[in-house]
Amino acid sequence: MATTIKNRYEFVLFFDVENGNPNGDPDADNMPRIDPETSFGLVSDVCIKRKIRNYVALLKENEDDYQIYVQEKAVLNNQHKKAYEHFKIKPESKKLPKDTAQAEAITQFMCKNFYDIRTFGAVMTTEVNCGQVRGPVQLGFSRSLDPIVPQEITITRMAVTNERDLEKERTMGRKHIVNYALYRAEGFISAPLADKTGFSEEDLELLWDALINMFDHDRSAARGKMSSRKLYVFKHDSKLGNAPASILFDAITVKKINGNKPVRNFSDYEISVTGNEIPQGVEVLELL
Amino acid sequence: MGYGVKLKVWGDFACFTRPEMKVERVSYDVITPSAARGILEAIHWKPAIRWVIERITILNEIKFDSFRRNELSGRISAVTMKSAMNGREVLLRQTIEDNRQQRATLLLRNVAYIIEAHFEMTEKAEADDSEEKHYNMFLRRARQGQCFHRPYFGCREFPVEFALLEEEVPPSHYRDLEEKDLGWILLDIDFKNDMTPLFFRAIMRHGVIEVPPLYEEVNA
Numbered sequence: 103m104a105t106t107i108k109n110r111y112e113f114v115l116f117f118d119v120e121n122g123n124p125n126g127d128p129d130a131d132n133m134p135r136i137d138p139e140t141s142f143g144l145v146s147d148v149c150i151k152r153k154i155r156n157y158v159a160l161l162k163e164n165e166d167d168y169q170i171y172v173q174e175k176a177v178l179n180n181q182h183k184k185a186y187e188h189f190k191i192k193p194e195s196k197k198l199p200k201d202t203a204q205a206e207a208i209t210q211f212m213c214k215n216f217y218d219i220r221t222f223g224a225v226m227t228t229e230v231n232c233g234q235v236r237g238p239v240q241l242g243f244s245r246s247l248d249p250i251v252p253q254e255i256t257i258t259r260m261a262v263t264n265e266r267d268l269e270k271e272r273t274m275g276r277k278h279i280v281n282y283a284l285y286r287a288e289g290f291i292s293a294p295l296a297d298k299t300g301f302s303e304e305d306l307e308l309l310w311d312a313l314i315n316m317f318d319h320d321r322s323a324a325r326g327k328m329s330s331r332k333l334y335v336f337k338h339d340s341k342l343g344n345a346p347a348s349i350l351f352d353a354i355t356v357k358k359i360n361g362n363k364p365v366r367n368f369s370d371y372e373i374s375v376t377g378n379e380i381p382q383g384v385e386v387l388e389l390l
Numbered sequence: 391m392g393y394g395v396k397l398k399v400w401g402d403f404a405c406f407t408r409p410e411m412k413v414e415r416v417s418y419d420v421i422t423p424s425a426a427r428g429i430l431e432a433i434h435w436k437p438a439i440r441w442v443i444e445r446i447t448i449l450n451e452i453k454f455d456s457f458r459r460n461e462l463s464g465r466i467s468a469v470t471m472k473s474a475m476n477g478r479e480v481l482l483r484q485t486i487e488d489n490r491q492q493r494a495t496l497l498l499r500n501v502a503y504i505i506e507a508h509f510e511m512t513e514k515a516e517a518d519d520s521e522e523k524h525y526n527m528f529l530r531r532a533r534q535g536q537c538f539h540r541p542y543f544g545c546r547e548f549p550v551e552f553a554l555l556e557e558e559v560p561p562s563h564y565r566d567l568e569e570k571d572l573g574w575i576l577l578d579i580d581f582k583n584d585m586t587p588l589f590f591r592a593i594m595r596h597g598v599i600e601v602p603p604l605y606e607e608v609n610a
Contacts, residue, residue, distance in 0.1 A: 128458045128459075129494065135457075139455075139499075144457075145477070146457070146547075147547040148459055148460070148461075152486075169483065170483065171466070171484065172462055172484055201561075206473070208471045211471065212466065212482075224466060226465065226466040228473070236539065236546070240539075240546050240549060242402070242548065242549050243403065243547065252580065288549075288551060290540035292540055294539060342531060343535060345534065345535050346551070346553065347540070348535075
C-alpha cells in the first residue's frame with residue numbers, strides 16, 4: 103500500500119490564455135468570467151478540477167486505482183467494457199452489520215478506486231449522517247493578474263443546420279476571446295485529510311503532473327492557446343504546517359515589465375519568489 | 391470563560407448558504423455561528439472540547455456577487471456501490487453530460503470577520519484533557535498558521551486565511567450603524583437532537599453580532 107502524504111502543501115499555479123476563452127460564464131452568454139467590480143478575469147475551481155480529472159483519465163486509462171468518478175463522455179466509452187473484477191477487496195460490510203461501519207467500507211472502497219474521490223472528495227449518499235468525504239486537495243477561484251478585456255468575434259459558417267434555412271446559405275456565430283491573460287490559481291493540500299482518503303505520495307506526483315500538463319490535452323476551438331506557466335509548491339515540514347498560507351502566497355510576486363502597454367505575452371511578466379520571506383520549515387519547490 | 395480566543399478570518403469569497411435557498415445558493419449576509427465553529431474546528435478540535443461562538447464582528451462592507459457553474463445533480467448511491475463491492479458489474483461513475491445542472495451562487499465578496507469564542511469540555515474529556523492544554527494547542531496552531539485542514543467560508547472553494555488576534559478588535563465598517571436586523575439565521579445544527587437546525591435573530595449592532603448560547607435558544 104502506498105504511503106499517504108505526510109506534509110502540508112500549498113501551491114500556486116500560473117496559467118495563461120492566448121486568444122481563447124479559459125472559462126465561459128453560463129450567466130453571460132458564455133463570455134469569459136469576469137469580476138464586474140475590477141474587470142479581473144476569473145476561472146472557477148471546478149473548471150480546473152475538471153481538467154485534472156480529464157488528464158488523469160487520459161493518462162491512467164487502464165489502471166485500476168485511478169478511475170475517475172465524474173466523467174466526461176468523451177473519455178468514457180472505452181472504459182465501459184472494463185469489468186469490475188478488480189474490486190476484490192472483501193465486502194466487509196457483511197461482517198460488520200452496523201451502518202456506520204458499512205458506510206466506512208463504502209467510503210474506503212470508493213477512495214481506493216477513484217483518483218478524484220481520493221483527491222477532491224465526494225458526497226456519497228446521505229444514508230448515514232452525512233456520507234461525505236473531504237479530499238485533501240482544495241482549490242479556490244483563479245484570478246487574472248490584470249483586468250481582462252473580452253472581445254467578441256463574429257464568425258460565419260458556410261453551411262446551415264436545417265433544410266428550411268437553405269436559402270440563407272450561411273449562419274453567423276460568435277466567439278468570445280481574451281487576447282491575453284495570465285491567471286493565478288491557489289490551492290491547499292491537507293495531510294490529515296489525505297490520511298482519511300489514502301491520498302498518497304504517488305497521487306501527489308500525479309497531481310503536479312496534471313497541473314503542469316492538463317492544458318496540453320484540453321485543446322479546443324474555444325480555448326485558444328492555454329498553458330501552465332509556473333508551478334510553485336510550498337512544502338511544510340509537518341502535517342499541520344509551519345506557516346500561514348497567506349504569508350506564503352504573498353511571497354510570490356508578479357511584476358509587469360512592459361510598463362503600461364497591454365500585456366500580450368507571458369514574457370511581459372516577471373514572477374519572483376522573495377526567498378527571505380519564506381518562514382522556517384517551509385520549502386519552496388519550483389516544479390515548472 | 392477564561393479561555394476565550396479571538397481569530398481574524400478573511401477571504402475573497404464566501405457563501406453561507408441559506409437553507410431555504412440552496413438549489414440556487416444564496417448566502418446569508420454574514421457568517422453563521424455554525425460556519426465560524428467549523429473554522430475553529432479546522433484549526434484545532436478534539437472530541438473532548440466543544441467550541442462556543444460568542445461574538446462575531448463584521449469588518450468589511452457586505453457585498454454580493456453572482457457566480458453560475460455547471461454542477462453534478464446526483465449523489466453516489468450506496469446500493470450501486472454495494473453491488474460493485476460484491477463483484478457485480480455495475481457502472482459506478484457519473485457522466486457530467488447526463489447529470490448536469492447549472493446552478494448560480496449568490497456569494498459574498500471580500501469578507502473579513504473577527505470570531506470570538508471559547509470552548510467547553512465535553513463528557514468525552516479524559517483525565518489528561520485540561521483546558522490549558524487545548525487552549526495552548528489552539529493558540530500555537532493559530533499563531534503559526536497551522537491547521538488540520540484548510541478552513542473555508544461555507545464551501546471548500548472559498549478558502550479562509552486566518553490569524554490569531556491578540557490585540558483589540560479592529561473597528562467594523564458598520565461601527566456607526568446603531569442596529570441592523572439581519573433576520574433569522576442558522577445558529578447551528580443540534581447534533582444531540584437528531585440534527586435539528588436551530589435559528590436565532592441576528593442583530594448587528596455597530597458591526598457586532600452577539601451569538602446566543604446554543605442550548606438556551608432551543609425553545610425560543
